[in-house]
Amino acid sequence: MSERPTLHLRDRAVKALKDDQMRQAVRKAVDRLSANKDKAARELPNWEEWREQTKLIRQHTVNHLDYYLKLLTDNVKKAGGKVHFAPNAEAARKIIADLCKEYNAKKIIKSKSMVTEEIHLNTALEAVGMEVVESDLAEYILQLAGETPSHIIVPAIHKNRNQIAELFSKVAGKKVESDTPALTAFARKILRNKFISADVGITGCNFAVAETGSITLVTNEGNARLTTTLPRIVISVMGMERVVPTFEDLETVLSMLPRNATGQKLTSYVSVINGSRQPGDIDGCEKFHLVIVDNGRSRMLADEEYRQALNCIRCGACFNVCPVYRQIGGHAYGSVYGGPIGSVITPLLEDDIDFWGELPYASTLCAACTSVCPAKIPLQDLLFKLRHRRVSDGYGQVVEKFAFNMWKRFFKLPSTYKFAMKVASLGQKPLVNNGYITAKLPLLANWTNSRYMRAAADTTFRERWEKRKK
Amino acid sequence: MTNIQEDIAQETMFLQTVAKALGRDKVLTVAPNRKEVGPPAFWREQKFEADQPLTLFKANLEALTGKVAIVNNGVEATNQIKLWLKVLNAKTAIVWDHPELRKHIEFSSLGVKTELWNSDKSRQELIEIAEQADAGITWVNYAIGYTGTVALFNGANTGRSVSLLPPTHIAVMHKSDIVPTMSTVMRHLIEQRGQGQLPSVVDFITGPSRTSDIEMDLSIGVHGPFRMWAVVIDN
Numbered sequence: 001m002s003e004r005p006t007l008h009l010r011d012r013a014v015k016a017l018k019d020d021q022m023r024q025a026v027r028k029a030v031d032r033l034s035a036n037k038d039k040a041a042r043e044l045p046n047w048e049e050w051r052e053q054t055k056l057i058r059q060h061t062v063n064h065l066d067y068y069l070k071l072l073t074d075n076v077k078k079a080g081g082k083v084h085f086a087p088n089a090e091a092a093r094k095i096i097a098d099l100c101k102e103y104n105a106k107k108i109i110k111s112k113s114m115v116t117e118e119i120h121l122n123t124a125l126e127a128v129g130m131e132v133v134e135s136d137l138a139e140y141i142l143q144l145a146g147e148t149p150s151h152i153i154v155p156a157i158h159k160n161r162n163q164i165a166e167l168f169s170k171v172a173g174k175k176v177e178s179d180t181p182a183l184t185a186f187a188r189k190i191l192r193n194k195f196i197s198a199d200v201g202i203t204g205c206n207f208a209v210a211e212t213g214s215i216t217l218v219t220n221e222g223n224a225r226l227t228t229t230l231p232r233i234v235i236s237v238m239g240m241e242r243v244v245p246t247f248e249d250l251e252t253v254l255s256m257l258p259r260n261a262t263g264q265k266l267t268s269y270v271s272v273i274n275g276s277r278q279p280g281d282i283d284g285c286e287k288f289h290l291v292i293v294d295n296g297r298s299r300m301l302a303d304e305e306y307r308q309a310l311n312c313i314r315c316g317a318c319f320n321v322c323p324v325y326r327q328i329g330g331h332a333y334g335s336v337y338g339g340p341i342g343s344v345i346t347p348l349l350e351d352d353i354d355f356w357g358e359l360p361y362a363s364t365l366c367a368a369c370t371s372v373c374p375a376k377i378p379l380q381d382l383l384f385k386l387r388h389r390r391v392s393d394g395y396g397q398v399v400e401k402f403a404f405n406m407w408k409r410f411f412k413l414p415s416t417y418k419f420a421m422k423v424a425s426l427g428q429k430p431l432v433n434n435g436y437i438t439a440k441l442p443l444l445a446n447w448t449n450s451r452y453m454r455a456a457a458d459t460t461f462r463e464r465w466e467k468r469k470k
Numbered sequence: 471m472t473n474i475q476e477d478i479a480q481e482t483m484f485l486q487t488v489a490k491a492l493g494r495d496k497v498l499t500v501a502p503n504r505k506e507v508g509p510p511a512f513w514r515e516q517k518f519e520a521d522q523p524l525t526l527f528k529a530n531l532e533a534l535t536g537k538v539a540i541v542n543n544g545v546e547a548t549n550q551i552k553l554w555l556k557v558l559n560a561k562t563a564i565v566w567d568h569p570e571l572r573k574h575i576e577f578s579s580l581g582v583k584t585e586l587w588n589s590d591k592s593r594q595e596l597i598e599i600a601e602q603a604d605a606g607i608t609w610v611n612y613a614i615g616y617t618g619t620v621a622l623f624n625g626a627n628t629g630r631s632v633s634l635l636p637p638t639h640i641a642v643m644h645k646s647d648i649v650p651t652m653s654t655v656m657r658h659l660i661e662q663r664g665q666g667q668l669p670s671v672v673d674f675i676t677g678p679s680r681t682s683d684i685e686m687d688l689s690i691g692v693h694g695p696f697r698m699w700a701v702v703i704d705n
Contacts, residue, residue, distance in 0.1 A: 025685070028685075028686060029686050032686055045512070045513075046510060046512055046513075049510040049512065050509070050510060050513075052510075053506055053508075053509065053510045056505075056506040057506060057507075057508075060502070060504055060506070063492065063502075064492075064498060064502045065488050065492065066485055066488040066489040066492060066494065066497045066498050067497070067498040067499070067500075067501070067502060069484075069485060069488060070485055070497055070498075070499070073481060073485075083481070084477075084480075085480045085481055085483075085484035085485075087483075087484060087487070135693065136683075137681050137683040137684070137692055138681075138683035141683070141684075154682065154683060154686065155683075156683055156684075157686070160685060161684055161685055161687075164684060180684050180685070180687045180689045181689060183684055183689075184681065184684070184689040184691070184692050187692065188691070188692055188693060191693065192601075192693070195693075196597070196601070211663070212659075212663050212668060214668075220679070220680050220681055220682075221679055221680070221681050221692040221693045221694065222634060222679040222692070222693040222694025222695075223692075223693045225630065225634050225673065225693075225694065226634065226693055226694075228671075229630040229631055229634060230597065230631075240488065245504070245507075246507065246508070246660070247656040247659050247660050247663075248507055248508025248509070248653075248656050248657075248660070249507065249508055250656065251508055251509055251651075251652045251653060251656050252508055252509050254652070254674075255509065255652075262682075264676075265530065265616070265617040265618070265676070266617040266619055266674065266676040267676065268675065268676050268677050268678065268679055268680055268694070269673065269674070269675060269676075269679075269694065270673070270674040270676075271671055271672070271673050271674075272659075272671065272672040272673075272674070273670070273671050274668045274669065274670055274671065274672070275670065276670075277670050278625065278626070278670045279626075280589070280625070280626030280627075281624075281625060281626050281629075281670050282587070282588075282589065282593050282596055282626065282629050283593060283596070283597060283629045283630050283631045284624075284630060284670055284671065292484070294484065294487065294488075298487050298488055298490075298491040299491070301488065301491035301492060302490075302491040302492075
């Protein structure tokens with residue numbers, strides 16, 4: 001999935017913390033998105049009931065995913081589409097590249113899709129000589145810049161208008177003004193031609209409806225509509241959990257996704273595509289292909305706790321409330337999926353608890369993510385469980401292990417505990433300043449560099465208790 | 471192995487892996503029991519006043535820069551569209567060849583050159599016309615008050631391009647087709663599906679095309695229409 005960054009999480013975070021422009025942009029974005037979401041949550045009656053219902057629907061679907069995927073497959077076929085199954089990223093890339101070759105495609109237009117980022121589709125298609133163009137405005141900007149998304153809903157939030165104008169000016173061969181209408185108009189003009197000339201349109205899939213074989217695409221720009229309307233071939237790529245049983249369930253998740261993502265009651269466009277075009281249809285695709293991707297998801301499914309992460313509807317609300325995301329932005333996560341949900345699913349999808357297992361530490365375990373998640377995924381429990389697994393698999397830090405061993409030794413018996421408290425209160429004396437340990441301790445530098453530890457009290461609780469009794 | 475056998479083998483293997491992860495020997499083929507389906511119970515049971523859907527629809531669409539004109543009959547609807555097209559300085563419009571739209575709107579009186587979306591022309595010609603047109607005019611199957619949404623059922627003579635390629639989209643509807651929430655539309659679709667009559671695409675359209683991708687600055691009309699205006703016939 002994610003190509004491994006060369007730096008470790010800590011160094012990526014340090015680098016990010018020096019990028020003031022990015023951090024300012026991230027703060028602005030998450031504050032705006034969160035405020036909008038809160039407003040939407042107040043406007044929709046019985047918000048908590050909606051969350052509970054979303055959780056139950058997602059849980060039921062994921063718990064019976066074999067049934068619903070089979071139903072979906074049969075119904076897509078009935079509606080004239082073809083379904084392909086990709087156990088991993090390599091298989092998915094091959095299926096899609098082979099389809100494009102089979103149709104003699106040269107030009108491909110894409111609408112925003114996280115799963116195609118996950119399988120690194122673009123580079124694979126470009127390697128076999130295809131022109132691949134991203135049509136979501138932010139994704140187009142990132143493609144020109146050669147960068148990756150830094151937020152799941154507003155992927156190019158780290159770029160400012162001058163940087164975007166520079167990128168567009170290069171494409172135009174002349175200066176493009178940096179005001180938003182000029183930039184948007186330029187992208188519209190360039191991309192409209194790309195839509196018209198594209199041989200194949202590739203989309204993701206926000207939700208598939210099992211009962212009807214429908215693919216639902218949610219956008220504000222309308223690029224997914226263009227991608228599925230103009231090219232003669234459409235390939236939709238979906239992570240295998242992206243399914244709901246019925247249209248009624250679709251209403252529920254559609255009520256939650258935009259409100260949680262941007263605070264909108266509904267996005268500008270929601271297209272429910274029921275197979276390839278029907279007899280007599282004039283626009284729309286002639287051939288429809290659905291590629292269902294596992295790529296580590298069945299591994300998550302096999303664990304009843306981790307399975308809950310598959311309930312995600314990809315709204316990004318957890319990013320917007322996360323104090324860590326707020327400080328370091330999306331790139332420091334180093335993975336395709338960032339934020340709290342990315343920290344949970346990346347080590348699991350990658351099956352790499354050593355390197356990617358660092359991500360669950362990009363969290364304060366404050367549970368803000370869990371408190372907003374529309375599918376009520378217990379994100380901080382899962383982050384905690386992953387940390388636990390990392391330590392029990394032997395990837396923990398030596399200092400941490402030592403500290404906890406000492407803690408275990410001294411806290412086991414009242415006598416050793418008493419002794420430890422006494423030693424701590426005397427031993428800390430040279431380090432204490434106004435009731436806090438402010439000195440930088442060599443082995444605990446990662447802790448003390450960024451925060452003060454409260455000093456142990458002069459007299460212990462037990463001592464004071466004894467005194468009072470007398 | 472033939473291709474078909476190979477495809478089936480891959481499907482079987484994939485679904486088997488999923489079943490196994492869920493602790494099953496074989497893929498579940500009997501519909502599982504469900505308690506909770508669709509939106510919360512209170513949502514499905516709520517009652518609305520007769521005029522509420524229209525009031526909500528108007529307020530919600532206008533909040534998204536849309537315009538909503540309420541008229542009494544087809545003649546007034548035609549005049550309203552004509553006026554709007556004049557204000558836009560429009561020269562051409564592409565319109566759905568939809569029986570209701572034809573019944574209510576006099577295309578020849580709109581003051582612009584109108585082209586019908588139907589099989590008299592080729593796909594390429596129609597897409598080119600829609601691309602060049604100043605406005606696209608559609609008939610709305612359902613409008614949703616709660617979100618300010620129009621639901622378009624796309625098919626042969628009701629092409630997707632008409633509401634998508636021109637810079638202005640004008641949608642015409644009966645007041646009686648404005649429903650409070652999406653639930654009614656979903657129920658209708660489930661019935662249609664039962665009769666094997668699902669439209670190829672149902673587009674839920676809520677306001678103009680928009681983006682906040684550049685510095686969170688709202689910009690209208692990135693890929694789709696800049697204007698999404700509605701004419702409601704109240705008869």
